[in-house]
Amino acid sequence: MILNGYSxxxxxxxIFMLKPGYLAISSDKGSEHKGTSHGSAFNYDTxxxxxxxxxxxxxxEIFRPIEITDISATLVHLLNLQxxxxxxxxxxxxxxxH
Numbered sequence: 001m002i003l004n005g006y007s008x009x010x011x012x013x014x015i016f017m018l019k020p021g022y023l024a025i026s027s028d029k030g031s032e033h034k035g036t037s038h039g040s041a042f043n044y045d046t047x048x049x050x051x052x053x054x055x056x057x058x059x060x061e062i063f064r065p066i067e068i069t070d071i072s073a074t075l076v077h078l079l080n081l082q083x084x085x086x087x088x089x090x091x092x093x094x095x096x097x098h
Contacts, residue, residue, distance in 0.1 A: 067089060
């Protein structure tokens with residue numbers, strides 16, 4: 001995951017990775033010591049729950065990888081909007097009732 005986020009032209013000379021369970025903080029405020037960033041390279045930190053709620057959506061659980069870009073593609077489909085040419089996500093077909 002770190003290698004995928006590295007760019008020779010834009011990344012720094014030093015890359016560090018914290019131990020599992022540690023978060024980098026930028027201040028000593030109490031709110032900085034809670035939650036997660038969802039940005040570490042560890043598997044437990046890259047899974048984020050996604051909840052869809054609305055009329056005619058059935059209750060279900062989906063256990064497959066879904067990319068962040070898939071959320072906007074799904075919203076475009078639900079709202080019956082024209083898909084942007086630069087959009088690269090795929091609609092989450094399970095919630096569309098297809």
